Amino acid sequence: MTTTASLIFNPNAGQNDPVEDLVTIREVFESKINLNIHPSHKGVSTAELTHQAIKQGTDMILIAGGDGTVSSAAEALIGTDIPIGIIPRGTVNAFAKALNISTNIKAACEAILLGRPHRVDAATCNGKPMIVLAGIGLEPETIAHSSRRIKKQFGMLSFVLAGIKELGELKTFEASIETENETMNLQAVAVTIANTAAPTSLLAHGPAHVIPDDGLLDVTIFAPSNRKNAFFGAYHLLRSGFTNDATHRDDIQYFKAKNVKVETKPLQKVSLDGDPIEANSVEINCIPHSLNVLLPALDNFTFN
Template identity: 50%
Template sequence: MSRSACLIFNPVAGQGNPELELAQIRAILEPEINLDIYLTTEDIGADELAQAAVKQGADLIIASGGDGTLSAAALAVAGTDIPFGIISRGTANAFAAALGIPDAIDAACRIILQGITRDIDIAYCNDLPMILLAGIGFEAETVDMADRDSKKRFGMMAYILAGIQQLRELEIFDVEIETEDKIIKTSASAVTVANAAPPTSVLAQGPAGVIYDDGLLDLTIVAPNSKAGAIAATYHLFQTASAGNAAERDDIGYLRAKQFKITTDPPQKVVIDGEVVATTPIEIKCVPAALKVFVPSVPEEKLVEKLEGLPNLEIEIKKEC
């Protein structure tokens, strides 16, 4: 066999039959790749298994499971130049969707066998690694409300139900956003900073497509003045994301930058890659081309900034030192 790979498999991910799913993966990959298979357990996570595979000098590292498994393994591989394969079997499968990798096991395996890779960015939020996005305000509160039992029982519907409930307690906060060259002050109910994000992460979809390998982070500000406005803004983001267009409403703004420093009044919860792990203030920095991933396609360049129309907007251009 020409190649060998470490396959990290989470047997409790998703709602399928793990034995059949592992057998399917092996049937497709093993004719061309020699697989060393390691199962995650309650005591040994995907990050530990990936770190061990890196030390052993694996030619490829493949992870199969939900977003938690995939992100943990990916971050352990980042910076090593070892190609990383994704076979998603979770509830949301946001990581795979953000890179255009299908949920179907056979299709995901075929992408690995094709051997096309892209060097994608990762980020750090308050020194915590981030593959997908950080959500401030509405999204963080929604994720916090959608507990593990609800997600296991209802899948993606758990987030929708939590979001509807969170609309009843919609909070507007003041936010200051500092980039390398400007300081922006406005009001918002949600601020999302994305390194990579699928169309289903609607609050990240201000620009026309989040680009995962441009060395920049994509920030979206959602600033409705009412619950009805929040619903309308969210629906608009869903529509524009589905069509591949940039948002056009006055209460939605977006920009791209290498790093952001974000403070809010009052302090807000922050969700990083699906887990509430911090509160504002935060600093997020992009690390370009840190992870080599098997992907099916290349993203297109899109619009990069729109801030006009946001409430109480102030923009200060920073002087060069």
């Protein structure tokens, strides 16, 4: 019996030509599985398309888009056994990179056909699905200064340039952070709560490694006292992301928790999986092993 897969396709994601990407996807899959294509558009959300595909009895959900597309689709997939194939075609693709999924369209599709299902964590942030991270302070400020037009033109470089500008301004705030184990009050420039994190998710990399299937959130608090320390600290965070060596600086704290609540004074901008959200406070709860993702078939595979 031939497998039926529903492709949730976001034509507006990333910098690639959507027509060319769709042709590539169809070339890989259509001789192997029954492929039903569901393009996202303004009239219906990605979550609604995914719910519809599940009701129609699809065997597999394929998601072609960026982190925002995958996060929206996850609303319908958290807690189910439906295999999920990720085809990265966004600007950042942090979720795919954190799971060692190729950002080459053809390679990602071929890996899905040969892949093995692996259960990874998801989370909710103020009741919304979260697959990558929530950022408070520096990250959403950086995203706010990277318009869709600039992201389309310059890709990841747009975030780098905006981030450098925001580091130079060094805006601090008071944060009250509550977990299942403790409550702390501190000053920060950025607070990042990560479920997963790509090497380029700079502000999430206080710890040596953000593990996608450990049932815990990784919290990194960045609190440089001046511009010089801000740039040195950012360098250490970036290095940690690529080397998996934990940072060792007094102005970078990190810990793990199942549940995290953050309140700030003054109110700060908040980003969720790369998109801005309105929030007076942030409450994040990890949902262990709740997404069934098809990952590259490697012997002795582990995230540790």
